[in-house]
Amino acid sequence: MARVLVIAEHDGTHLNQSTARCVSCAAQIDPAGADVLVLGADCTAVAAEAAALQGVARVLTLTRPENAAALAAVFAPQIAAVASGYGYVLGPSTTFGKDLMPRVAALLGVGQVSDLMGVDGPRSFRRPIYAGNAVLTVEVPEGLTVVATVRAASFRPAGAGGTAPVEALATSTPVPAHTRFVELRTGSGSTRPDLQTARIVVSGGRGVGSEANFALLYQLADRIGAGVGASRAAVDAGFVPNDMQVGQTGKIIAPELYMAFGISGAIQHLTGIKDAGLIVAINKDPEAAIFQVADVGLVGDLFQVIPELLKKLG
Amino acid sequence: MEKIIVCLKRVVDYNVRIRVRPDGTGVMTDGVKMSINPFDEIALEEALRIRERGQAKEVVAVSIGPADCQQQLRTGLAMGADRAVLIETADDVEPLVAARALLRIVEREQPGLVLLGKQAIDDDNNQTGQMLAALWNRPQATFASRLELDGGRATVTREVDAGLEVLSVDLPAVVTTDLRLNEPRYVKLPDIMKAKKKPLETLALASLAVDAAVRVRSLRYAEPVERTKGTMVTDVDALVAVLRDKGLLN
Numbered sequence: 001m002a003r004v005l006v007i008a009e010h011d012g013t014h015l016n017q018s019t020a021r022c023v024s025c026a027a028q029i030d031p032a033g034a035d036v037l038v039l040g041a042d043c044t045a046v047a048a049e050a051a052a053l054q055g056v057a058r059v060l061t062l063t064r065p066e067n068a069a070a071l072a073a074v075f076a077p078q079i080a081a082v083a084s085g086y087g088y089v090l091g092p093s094t095t096f097g098k099d100l101m102p103r104v105a106a107l108l109g110v111g112q113v114s115d116l117m118g119v120d121g122p123r124s125f126r127r128p129i130y131a132g133n134a135v136l137t138v139e140v141p142e143g144l145t146v147v148a149t150v151r152a153a154s155f156r157p158a159g160a161g162g163t164a165p166v167e168a169l170a171t172s173t174p175v176p177a178h179t180r181f182v183e184l185r186t187g188s189g190s191t192r193p194d195l196q197t198a199r200i201v202v203s204g205g206r207g208v209g210s211e212a213n214f215a216l217l218y219q220l221a222d223r224i225g226a227g228v229g230a231s232r233a234a235v236d237a238g239f240v241p242n243d244m245q246v247g248q249t250g251k252i253i254a255p256e257l258y259m260a261f262g263i264s265g266a267i268q269h270l271t272g273i274k275d276a277g278l279i280v281a282i283n284k285d286p287e288a289a290i291f292q293v294a295d296v297g298l299v300g301d302l303f304q305v306i307p308e309l310l311k312k313l314g
Numbered sequence: 315m316e317k318i319i320v321c322l323k324r325v326v327d328y329n330v331r332i333r334v335r336p337d338g339t340g341v342m343t344d345g346v347k348m349s350i351n352p353f354d355e356i357a358l359e360e361a362l363r364i365r366e367r368g369q370a371k372e373v374v375a376v377s378i379g380p381a382d383c384q385q386q387l388r389t390g391l392a393m394g395a396d397r398a399v400l401i402e403t404a405d406d407v408e409p410l411v412a413a414r415a416l417l418r419i420v421e422r423e424q425p426g427l428v429l430l431g432k433q434a435i436d437d438d439n440n441q442t443g444q445m446l447a448a449l450w451n452r453p454q455a456t457f458a459s460r461l462e463l464d465g466g467r468a469t470v471t472r473e474v475d476a477g478l479e480v481l482s483v484d485l486p487a488v489v490t491t492d493l494r495l496n497e498p499r500y501v502k503l504p505d506i507m508k509a510k511k512k513p514l515e516t517l518a519l520a521s522l523a524v525d526a527a528v529r530v531r532s533l534r535y536a537e538p539v540e541r542t543k544g545t546m547v548t549d550v551d552a553l554v555a556v557l558r559d560k561g562l563l564n
Contacts, residue, residue, distance in 0.1 A: 291546070
């Protein structure tokens with residue numbers, strides 16, 4: 001049996017890419033492969049996607065109506081029951097995993113390694129602290145289950161080509177009824193690439209000036225097939241919904257190309273992008289902090305630069 | 315409800331530039347300004363607003379750490395908390411230990427709601443609220459950007475990766491706060507004077523009979539690998555040329 005259990009994140013239909021990244025992390029801990037646990041009201045489609053990932057030994061499913069929404073209080077006791085046979089339980093460091101995994105750890109009576117960004121040894125891991133201003137190496141003593149949330153941007157997604165068996169587990173663990181899912185309101189509701197998986201991300205800050213002005217960024221994004229993000233300042237100002245926020249308290253992303261328009265470069269924002277392949281910054285202010293980390297910088301007004309970019313790209 | 319417990323962690327102020335000690339044993343904290351964890355300050359503000367709306371009678375602020383945490387608790391009292399409890403220890407406190415200690419206070423005080431920040435800005439663990447909810451066997455609603463109370467229930471809007479998720483939870487419950495829940499009030503001088511007279515109880519962590527064994531050991535601290543400053547281009551043509559050259563745009 002695999003020693004690493006990965007908790008799948010999904011929307012009922014598709015596996016979130018963060019799971020494939022957790023599987024990659026698991027392979028660094030134990031090359032023999034990981035078991036992936038899917039909880040849902042209908043796990044069929046998601047389990048099939050998980051089974052096709054390289055490095056997955058088995059896919060386990062917990063199918064019951066109570067698992068329709070990912071409620072930490074409902075999932076945690078079921079995961080804790082399965083986890084007893086494993087040395088490691090990994091979840092993604094997304095809002096799904098951040099909500100759920102500490103609850104699992106507490107039920108197991110162990111700590112959690114949050115935002116695991118590197119595997120140094122079987123029980124030794126690196127994680128960012130102080131908004132990424134320091135990196136802490138931690139060790140989990142022998143004999144304790146390692147529970148961790150995996151920082152997606154630090155690991156490549158596991159590839160396709162796996163053919164793991166899928167096994168349904170018995171669903172006898174009692175779950176509470178004190179927590180009810182009401183609704184999910186998706187902010188941007190766009191068909192653009194998801195921020196966390198997009199190859200290119202175009203992002204705007206306070207310098208964009210208004211909700212209406214963000215249309216210019218959307219136009220550029222659609223031309224180059226990019227996802228659209230924003231700084232906390234732009235979200236706080238109400239230009240865009242919260243699910244577009246990139247940074248320490250928003251999404252931590254690692255696209256191949258990140259283009260920052262009118263973003264000053266507050267440290268908490270930079271924390272969210274420092275694993276990006278190439279950072280391009282466009283800002284009117286030559287002193288903007290973003291230029292200190294950008295691979296390519298252009299001092300200029302985004303309201304002139306973006307139309308010109310669109311013209312050049314045709 | 316009778317009371318709300320708010321947890322306040324003492325952390326390095328968010329404006330301080332963090333420096334790792336050359337020997338890798340921690341970050342420099344000598345002479346550094348310390349504050350209430352900003353997320354916890356939002357939690358306290360929310361509790362005060364609930365009390366001011368008449369939906370709770372008392373707000374109790376709780377901190378865990380060295381005696382110096384009294385400063386942050388006094389600030390919390392000056393903001394408007396009715397009384398404070400310090401669980402004193404000189405040791406580093408892991409989230410699970412914090413959750414176990416808080417559970418002791420929760421069992422004693424029987425609050426209708428526990429509010430705390432979604433994470434502390436020092437260790438960025440984002441665990442304590444969830445762990446407390448697990449040990450207490452009560453609902454959790456993390457990353458709250460809106461909180462409405464209605465009788466024995468709370469409706470909580472949560473900031474999640476996909477947008478905004480709304481949960482309905484039975485009380486008592488643990489709610490952890492995100493940045494956009496509210497803007498904390500400023501403390502006024504007369505309130506600071508008044509806060510000096512409010513009760514602040516100190517309990518030794520050791521007296522709570524909490525299992526404080528190390529579960530995640532901190533081995534060493536290091537500076538992050540910084541990205542180096544790249545090149546500046548002077549116009550859009552040059553920018554497009556770079557991106558095409560690297561195969562990022564066609």
